[in-house]
Amino acid sequence: MPTPVGGPGGSNHRYALRTQPGCLLAQAEAAVLMPLSFLNPALLFGTLAASLPVIIHFLSRRRVQRRFFSDLRFLDEVQARQARSLGIRRWLLLLLRVLILLLVALGVAGPRWGGLAVGGGRAVLFVVDTSASMATQTAEGTRLDEARLVTADMIASLPPGAAVQVLTAGGRVETVFSDWLPAGAGAEQGLAAVVQEYGVFDLDAVLEAAARQAARAPTAGVEVVIVSDLQRGPMPDPRGLARSAGDRLRLLVRQVGEGTAGGGVQRVRPPARVLVAGERVEITATVIPGVAGEVFTLDLDGFPVAEAAAAGQSGSPVDIIFTVTVPAPGLHRGRVLKAADTFPIDDQRSFVLAVPARVGVLLAHGTDRPGDRTLGRGGWRVLAAALAPGREDLFRLRAVSTDRLTTAAVGAADLTVLVDPDPLGRQIRVALQEDLAQGGSLLVAAGDPAQADYLSRTLLPLLELPARAVWRTAQAPGRRGQLGAGADQLLADLGEDALTTLEDVSWRRWFQVAAGRAEVVLSTGAGSDPLILMGEAGEGRWGLLAFNLLPEAGDLPGSPMALPLLRRIATHLARPPELAAAADVLVGDPLRIRPLSPRGEATFAAADALALVGPEPRVRTTAALEFEAGQPVLDGGRAAAPGFGIFLADTDTVGLVACGLDPRESIVQRTPPAAWGARLSAVGLDFAGNLTGLAAGDLAESFAGRSLAPWFFMAAFVLLAVELQLGRGVASSG
Secondary structure (H helix, E strand, O other), X not given: OOOOOOOOOOOOOOOOOOOOOOOHHXXXXXXXXXXXXXXXXXXXXXXXXXXXXXXXXXXXXXXXXXXXXXXXXXXXXXXXXXXXXXXXXXXXXXXXXXXXXXXXXXXXXXXXXXXXXXXXXXXXXXXXXXXXXXXXXXXXXXXXXXXXXXXXXXXXXXXXXXXXXXXXXXXXXXXXXXXXXXXXXXXXHHHHHOOOOOOOOOHHHHHHHHHHHHXXXXXXXXXXXXXXXXXXXXXXXXXXXXXXXXXXXXXXXXXXXXXXXXXXXXXXXXXXXXXXXXXXXXXXXXXXXXXXOOEEEEEEOOEEEEEEEOOOXXXXXXXXXXXXXXXXXXXXXXXXXXXXXXXXXXXXXXXXXXXXXXXXXXXXXXXXXXXXXXXXXXXXXXHHHHHOOOOOOOEEEEEEEHHHOOHHHXXXXXXXXXXXXXXXXHHHHHHHHHHHHOOOEEEEEOOOHHHHHHHXXXXXXXXXXXXXXXXXXXXXXXXXXXXXXXXXXXXXXXXXXXXXXXXXXXXXEEEEEXXXXXXXXXXXXXXXXXXXXXXXXXXXXXEEEOXXXXXXXXXXXXXXXXXXXXXXXXXXXXXXXXXXXXXXXXOOOEEEEOOOOOOHHHHHOOHHHEEEEOOOOOOEEEOEEEEEOOEEEEEEEEOOOOEEEEEEEOOEEXXXXXEEOOHHHHOOOEOOHHHHHHHHHHOOOOEEEXXXXXXXXXXXXXXXXXXXXXXXXXXXXXXXXXXXXXXXXXXXXX
């Protein structure tokens, strides 16, 4: 139903800018460009009547006849003076008669100063901003309420014969009417269909829709009136729009609402890793305090669990940290909220805290050799002991040699680990690649110098890293490590002493690899070889240990940091079902999750039982069941409002999505209309003026223009009086 866009357009004539004090439109922040036009331009042919006095004058000139008379030499001087005076008066009379007829003819043609269209007909496209910021409360309701009233007033102001169309823009651009309508009560009543949305006002999409509607307009030129709070946002790239819209669009703005101060919650960031029930974690929120020191609350499943005060100045984004205890396994609804203000929608922000019961880890290692002793090939038993030290641990570990690795096992694991693997078959490599592409995870530990070529040709390309691995060694006691940028997120809450202990570990054997686009967690020194890398491939995540876990490689196996480091890497990479069944999205984004299967295949046996509740209050819709690479996916369409979307299979909760506002709508910063228009003009759009601050009656005048006919007739009457007075003098002299 949306339609349009446009671009700019400039009319063939350019308007003159009127800025004198006292001019009607100078009462607004910026003047409207005002041409001289005529309601009945065909009657301008009547101006030809102004030539009649000239024609009559020359046709009725007296012929000079010579007569002999007595000597009048003494009267010559007086007679010459009188003749000159009479001739001037007669020429003035002729000029006055021409002007009188000209003014009368122009007055009958309906001269108007101002107005936005040339000729009698016009098409006006109103764009009503329905984005989230338009829900800001005012004394009379909301900014959207004011926008509806203002638009109705402007439609009522249009002259007879004008055509009207209305677009709404708040994430999606849609037409209110199926086609252009004549201005009137029907068009005004149609504004009742304009409802609040919660997306972003997208000017690019608005111009595209406007151009499509302009192509269907009944007149050549279209005025586009944008009724908005003019929230700050990017300007469009008009290069393609100018070519498609030509000179059909002229843009005007009408700003609604007053500036307001207040705060909100822009973003919530739980730890980006697998959480363990009962552990203490930090949850970071980016907030805008309405007042200095404003207190924000974090609740889980409806119960407040932590508070934090925002430092810094009001009105500026700042990060605050909540320390909470991770709840029992499951999908938990969280919120960060503050006291309500005039823009209550952003006073709380939803998030999902997904806590898995267990994480399945598939550890595949090269075949043990006689010399590998108790640590296993590449020290895989060190890694196994770190991840699963007891039966009730978070990780459910299964260790196999790579010659017994199967594609089914790869697909079923939440995390696949390769430790000094033997060469993998083609099917296994394809399975690992597909698993990463579909959101899986992979950890590779390689420290066998005999595998340098295999690591370069096979494993590094699998991780989308440069295909080059060089074996490096260092003399005892080895090189000390240095933390990289990737450690900030991975090891953020371990404490300074723990990080120092990790950097004190010595390294003696490793592979030199290029980091590419990956993040370096640990290296052998400033600007030196990376030891631990983490990155993304497709939808999945991977990690690389450019060493193995044998004592010959370094001191990590005997360090107190071995267990927390290896477990932290695993929790950052692993993708258990609970994480795939949860999502945090923005309004307008797709609602898609990989659902939990609490009853196995029977969970999805009856597709009619699949539903999405929310995120709009009290709205329940059917969720679509799809399959990607054999895995079920639930699709709930696009998020239409902030809040929680709960996916249900019969009565089982199989997925949870938190929907939040785009941060651009949370920062309520308005652009002055004059500056907004200047930015439009700067990118080549035809900005015709600013209607902000004009009353309904003035709006009618700004659209229709001032009628100059009374002034033309009054001037003609005054000139007629002067002509009669001057004509009597000429007659008496003649």
